[in-house]
Amino acid sequence: MPRGYVIATIQITDASRYDKYRALASEAIAAHRGRVLVRGGHNEVMEGSAPGRTVVIEFDSLEQARRFYSSLEYTKARAAREGAADLNWFVVQGIDD
Structure with a gap:
């Protein structure tokens, strides 16, 4: 099954409000067995433009990634993030191994 x-x-x-979100989001990710692959860090623009921060989280399936987003734990984190950041958020299905 492809990962999500x-x-x-x-x-x-x-930044201070975002730090509160980040702590709650980390707990939610762990509770749903997500694996953070990218969390901020250095980015280098090769074409176009880059956002201030990029995050990539791996789940065992696309459905698990969807459930994480809708979970009670992450809903609390999203509420804490209000007014702390502007973002784009999406899920992507990986390729079969």
């Missing part, structure tokens, strides 16, 4: 990936591009607008 959450990809988010983020512009942080309030």
Whole structure:
């Protein structure tokens, strides 16, 4: 079964509020057996433009990634993020191994 990936591009607008979100989001990711592959870090623009921050989280399936997003744990994290960042958030199905 192909893995599912959450990809988010983020512009942080309030760092202290975003830190609270990040702590809650980390707990939610762990509770849903997600694996953070990219969380911020250096990015280098090769073409176009890059967001302030990129996050990639791997789940065992696309459905598991969807369930994570809708979970009670992550819903609390999203509420904490309000007003702290502008972002794009989507899930992507990986390729079969």
